[in-house]
Amino acid sequence: MSKHKSCGLPVMAPPTLPPLPSNLKSIQHYLKIAMDYETRDPSISYWCRLHALQTGLSIKKEKEDLSFLLALMDWLEKTKQNMKSNETVSNEIVAQAHLENVAVKLFNWADTEDRQKHYNKNVVKAFYSAGMLLDVSSVFGELNEDVAQQKKYAKWRAAHLHNCLNSGEIPSEPAPKPDEQLINDSENLEYGFSSDFKPESGHSHVHDSVRPSISVPPKPDTPPSSVPTYVQETSSVLVTxxxxxxxxxxxxxxxxxxxxxxxxxxxxxxxxxxxxxxxxxxx
Incomplete structure (x- = not known):
């Protein structure tokens, strides 16, 4: 076990897992994001793998599925014990706030770049990661309406920009009504992002190493009709x-x-x- 580079928090070695069974393919995105955050933010890595485990347990069918999930479960138990001094692992309230904060920062960066028409794979990566991290937040309970809507939009926008970059089409304006089929397809895309992506740097150029590994035919997009309202505003001075x-x-x-x-x-x-x-x- 080593220390986190920037804040001295413990970093567990990544789990040694058997090959991912085909039945559990749907959890590979969470496992990939966990690897991205392995040293950058170990607590994010932990919660991504826990969400992957919970999802996997709900769909396991074969003996090899259970073998994979038991290996993952073993790593999670050891990691929780070794990181018990880290509140972003041991305290679920703090952990949820931290996870959502990381996701919202990613989303806001991507949304700002998107509205400035900086269409590139880094923006796709940020939208995609934000949506997946908000997915992971469901380990703490059902997402509230605002978070669920933001997750839905982030996934849709990631898939839309990904398809437009592949096809050469001009993306639609930000914040139209998401296309349901495209949202579903986004969870099956193989984006092939590099793990060293850091939107905090503020760069909008495309890294040559960031390449989607498959091309998905573009879906018809729903024309802009309504802007997702992530937080309701009120003019009342009464605190509800x-x-x-x-x-x-x-x-x-x-x-x-x-x-x-x-x-x-x-x-x-x-x-x-x-x-x-x-x-x-x-x-």
Missing amino acids: PEQIVQAQKHCKYASSALTYEDVPTAIDNLQKALRVLQLGQQS
Whole structure:
């Protein structure tokens, strides 16, 4: 076991697993993202593999499926024990806030690039990863409507941009109504991203090593009709129970950010919590 490069948190060696059985192909995306975050953020890696395990247990059919899942389960048990001092693993409230915070930061970066018409594979990767990480958040319980809608849009936009880059077509404007079939297809795409992608760098150029490994025929896209509303805004100055929950969530995000010495994100979320409580504005 080593230490996380940036914050001194323990890093477990990746699990030694048998080949992924064909019946469990649907969990390979979560396992790939877990590998991407292996040293960058071990807690994200842990929750991705736990989600993969839970999904796999619900679909296992053959003996080889169970052998694979038992090996994964063994790694998860050891990792949880060795990382018990890390609240983003041991405390589910902190873990959920951290996981959603990472996903939202990815989404916001991708959405900003998308609206500036910086169409490239890094933007696809960020949308895709955000959608998958929000999927992983379901290990903590059913996603609320806002998170579920953001997950749905992120997956759709990743698949849409991926197809447009392959076909040479111009992508539709951001935030149309997602096409259901394209969302489903997005979970079967083999994007073939490099694991060193870091949207925090702010670069919008395309890395030569980032190549989708298959081409999926473009699907007809639903014309722009409505912008997904990720958070409802209100003009009321009364603080409702829902707004109190929203303020608590921002405080959890801030705490999670400070764990990783991300002071700007912590300040931003604390300011958002204050706006909710002082002005009754959800942000």
